[in-house]
Amino acid sequence: MTASTATDSRLGILMMLLGMSLFTFNDALGKWLVAEYPVGMLVAVRSLFGTAILLPLIWREGLAAVFAVGRLKMHLLRVVCVTADIGCFYWAVRYLPLADVMTIYMSAPLIVTALSVLFLGEKVGWRRWAAVVVGFVGVVVVLNPTGTFDPLPSAMALLGAVIFSAGLIFTRVLRGAGTLSLVTYQTLGGLVLGGVTLPMAWVDPGWLDFLLLGLLGVTALAGHSAINRSLQLSPAAVVVPFQYVSIVWAVVLDLLVWGTMPTARIGLGAALIIGSGLFIFYREQRLNRSAATQASADLGAAD
Template identity: 30%
Template sequence: MSRLTGVLFAIAANGLFATSDTLVKLLSTRYPIFQIIAMQASVACLVVCIVIWREKAYRISAIRNPKMLIGRGFLAGIGTVSGFYAFSLLPLADVYAITFGSPLVVTVAATWLLGERTGLARWIAILVGFSGILIMVQPGYVALSLGHLAAFLNVFVGAGVILIMRTIGSQENRAIMVAAVMAGQLTASLPGVFLSHAPAWSDVGLVTISGLVMVTAQFLLLEALRRAPASSVAPMQYTKLVWALPVGLFIFGDEPKLHVLAGALVVIGSVLFLLSHQRRAESMISTVRRPEPSVRTERLKGEKIG
């Protein structure tokens, strides 16, 4: 039941992230992205401060991995700027499809940085996944824009976030984790001080909704990771594509591109294979480490006799 609840939380979180991204794309036609980040993060910070106060997480002793949290905030700032910029230039579905490649980068990075073993089957899956990204962007046939480069930057930023979450996700207070994200976003939005202009009252409402939706999604995703393993939570990000296709078509007039959908399916398939392979490997390790019932019984008997 806990795993199912975690998966449902992950689906809800990704739906809210997609909602926030849609509002950001709407606002990007009228405001600089730095101003949007500042306005959205300011709203979210109010919620985070309330949660921190209620959970008494404001003590310095509550922070267990300060360097990792700073890194999380730094990546959040870069990822938000690059992501919002990509949304302002490309359809939502295109940006999501490209950023789905983050788990592929994580697998490669974990091999080099963490010493994790990667067999031939996983390397083939990684290569297939990267070929899916090439199908999406079609280098040489489709002119790559700065939006594509921003989306590619988000692939690597997302990979860094995943690696940090794997390291400290179960150790830090959830409010502290979200606070690091908000701090990074506010820092990244500083150029907006020189570019911003007074928003219309109707847009203030959109920004407020966007900030509340975004921070709620952050907390839901952290709760999902506490209730279910990452291998069950990670695939739920692909539900954003289901949202992005109709929203892009009916709100922004972005018709689905066959090569983007085809490439996205290739990337999703390869990542799902990697996650399934990892789950089987972890299951085998836990089975090997778990003593047989008879062994445990004999051990208990020995302890009682002793």
């Protein structure tokens, strides 16, 4: 590894840590605000501020370059998934500790693995299926259906994780559209879909709360930018494991802001979910390297 590569990897790790920290702060801020304001209002105002930040970038790239995309129906389905996922998350954290909901959402790599078989026709070996099963055991541990189980918020968090995973599948299919197009569509979609609810669910905020609502959009875009930059600087295998720092921040914020102490059940469930997710990621990286090596060997033989 050269000095330049090592520097890029370290910077990539720092950008991933920054991005996930911003997302966790965003989620905690949403939990704070959703106690006073409707979910649809949070989504709409957050998206309004996000759109304001995006406008100079859209102007620079040109409307045609940003909005003229193929597979428009799939883009719209992705917009619905992203907006519904945000709504489910905010609704769930109104009633559950932040760390609980975020731990459930960390099952997304497991859900994506299962959905990729159904919708993308990808092949998943028995090792990854075993990891998926172990991870979902972790989800059941977190939900704790035999103990103090709040069924509706817990089900909403799990539904949000499934919708979030479906959005990731759509993003994988549409990755050729470009980052700005994807972010713009999802931000405007949140503005439209959240805005539809405003006549029925508007609560006049003070100027400080209005700025805090807008900060949701700012931190979300900043988090996306930091994570995208992280993946540009460093290989995914280096930086992706650091996404789980968000669980640590969620536990800290739960304790400092709401006085909620994490339970041993959450710790066990998080360990199973995170361990399974890391194993699936490791297997995917290994299989990709094997496929690339085989392709190079086949090309060499053809020459």
